[in-house]
Amino acid sequence: MRLNEHARAKVNLTLAVLGRRADGYHVLDSLVAFADVADSLSLEVGPDLSLEVSGPRAEGAGALADNLVLKAANALASRFPGLVLGHFHLMKALPAAAGLGGGSSDAAAALRLLARANKLALTHDAVVEAARATGSDVPVCLEARSRWMRGAGEILSEPVALPPLPALLVNPGVATPTAEVFRALAFEPGHVAPYDEMLPRCIGLAGKPASLVDFIASGRNDLQPPAIALRPVIGEAIEAVGQQPGCRLARMSGSGATVFGLFDTREAAKIAAEALRPFKPGWWIVETSIG
Numbered sequence: 571m572r573l574n575e576h577a578r579a580k581v582n583l584t585l586a587v588l589g590r591r592a593d594g595y596h597v598l599d600s601l602v603a604f605a606d607v608a609d610s611l612s613l614e615v616g617p618d619l620s621l622e623v624s625g626p627r628a629e630g631a632g633a634l635a636d637n638l639v640l641k642a643a644n645a646l647a648s649r650f651p652g653l654v655l656g657h658f659h660l661m662k663a664l665p666a667a668a669g670l671g672g673g674s675s676d677a678a679a680a681l682r683l684l685a686r687a688n689k690l691a692l693t694h695d696a697v698v699e700a701a702r703a704t705g706s707d708v709p710v711c712l713e714a715r716s717r718w719m720r721g722a723g724e725i726l727s728e729p730v731a732l733p734p735l736p737a738l739l740v741n742p743g744v745a746t747p748t749a750e751v752f753r754a755l756a757f758e759p760g761h762v763a764p765y766d767e768m769l770p771r772c773i774g775l776a777g778k779p780a781s782l783v784d785f786i787a788s789g790r791n792d793l794q795p796p797a798i799a800l801r802p803v804i805g806e807a808i809e810a811v812g813q814q815p816g817c818r819l820a821r822m823s824g825s826g827a828t829v830f831g832l833f834d835t836r837e838a839a840k841i842a843a844e845a846l847r848p849f850k851p852g853w854w855i856v857e858t859s860i861g
């Protein structure tokens with residue numbers, strides 16, 4: 571039996587860092603959505619666990635043994651005795667260490683495939699715990715629906731019904747290790763500001779895309795300044811995207827380096843992608859839809 575899943579790119583439309591817990595992890599308040607650009611993962615169900623990676627971005631995923639697909643599968647197997655496993659094939663299209671949670675989304679897709687093969691609900695404790703144990707972004711990627719994400723990533727709101735937002739994703743070709751960007755904030759552990767109650771306002775705007783973009787623009791990504799300090803080309807990418815006709819907002823996602831631009835129409839996003847590509851041949855530039 572062969573099962574297939576897409577692992578869509580995660581985009582942090584807003585990302586406030588409220589402080590740092592005593593355990594060193596940072597407390598976030600982030601509106602997370604998913605783009606219609608993805609890696610593909612398949613599972614040939616069988617007794618043994620194995621993985622093969624191919625595709626244009628396979629190299630960025632690093633050593634096979636460290637792949638988050640295997641980490642997630644092992645995390646679930648250790649929590650659910652007798653789990654049926656199998657051979658995974660990952661087709662890597664998303665850039666790695668890019669703020670798009672590519673590895674986290676692959677791990678979540680692996681958990682969805684194993685849950686299907688073993689007739690487990692995604693809400694089963696073993697699946698939820700395996701997601702948390704694999705990485706901070708994996709819980710939100712499990713169902714891959716737009717949500718507010720809080721805590722270190724483990725507190726999730728109900729899904730937020732966002733309209734599809736026409737967008738451009740631009741990665742300027744530099745990896746930004748997440749831990750390094752958080753460290754550059756230089757927050758002392760033990761100080762955390764209260765959550766801003768933005769959630770109800772956002773739900774009210776979901777039927778009005780223009781106001782929703784204004785709302786997102788009124789937020790921020792607190793990891794953007796330290797990421798730009800570490801990788802100045804991110805600032806260049808934000809400027810390049812923001813200058814495109816019809817761009818309503820240009821901001822970095824996650825810990826970078828990928829920048830998203832929000833546009834009123836898919837056509838405007840496509841024109842922007844075509845305008846940028848000839849000037850930046852080394853950059854990953856795709857028009858997409860987020861939400």
Ligand SMILES: C[C@](O)(CO)[C@H](O)COP(=O)(O)OP(=O)(O)OC[C@H]1O[C@@H](n2ccc(N)nc2=O)[C@H](O)[C@@H]1O
Nearest residue numbers: 594595596674705706707708722723748749752824825
């Ligand atoms: C930046 C985000 O992508 C926003 O969605 C996530 O918070 C990061 O998620 P992730 O890549 O799955 O991160 P993990 O693999 O769990 O953690 C990598 C490193 O980032 C730092 N980290 C991560 C999440 C968090 N809330 N606080 C942190 O300080 C820790 O140093 C950790 O060792």
Ligand SMILES: Nc1ncnc2c1ncn2[C@@H]1O[C@H](COP(=O)(O)OP(=O)(O)OP(=O)(O)O)[C@@H](O)[C@H]1O
Nearest residue numbers: 632637638666667668669670671672673674824825
């Ligand atoms: N399947 C995978 N795909 C991509 N990277 C992987 C995978 N498995 C393990 N990794 C490792 O995980 C690291 C982070 O990759 P990932 O793409 O998930 O992070 P990210 O895009 O920085 O996410 P964030 O949104 O947290 O900033 C990579 O440097 C890579 O070595």
